[in-house]
Amino acid sequence: MERNGGNYPCLLLNGQYPFGGGWVREAISAYDMALRLKPDYAEAYYNRGTAKTLIGEYKAAIPDFDEAIRLHPEFVEAHYNRGTTKLALNRREEARSHFQTALKLAEQQGREDIKVSSTECLGKT
Known part of the structure; x- marks a missing residue:
């Protein structure tokens, strides 16, 4: 390297x-x-x-997703992964908020994959 x-x-x-x-x-x-x-x-x-x-x-991953989003607020994958990470930590309300943001961005960006995944994850929060 x-x-x-x-x-x-x-x-x-x-x-x-x-x-x-x-x-x-x-x-x-x-x-x-x-x-x-x-x-x-x-x-x-x-x-x-x-x-x-x-x-x-998981806890160490959250600041990385936060920084990716701070640098690129419409980074839909980062919003989605931040949600899945918080869900893994049983922080369901926070996860729900991130999945909602990911879903909104996915709809705006035409990202059907993230849209479907976010919708499924919202059902788990």
Whole structure:
């Protein structure tokens, strides 16, 4: 990963490769490196948060989703994953709010996948 230098998109891809291969901690390290180079990289925060949820670090994932949303308020996947993470923590009312936001954004963006998933999750809150 060092050879990518200041190329934060490559570091993001470095995170996705081990992430897809099941090496979640290595992916988190790659996202950490990308964020050191470009601290306003919403996708890296989102991916790092998602990786953390895969290893059960739900509380640690929430600030990553929060930052991704702060940087890119219409990041529908980040809203949805923030909802699923809060649902995993049994914070149902908060989860409901995030699913409602994700549903609204999904409708605006024509994202049928997120629309269907958000609707299903709203039924669980």
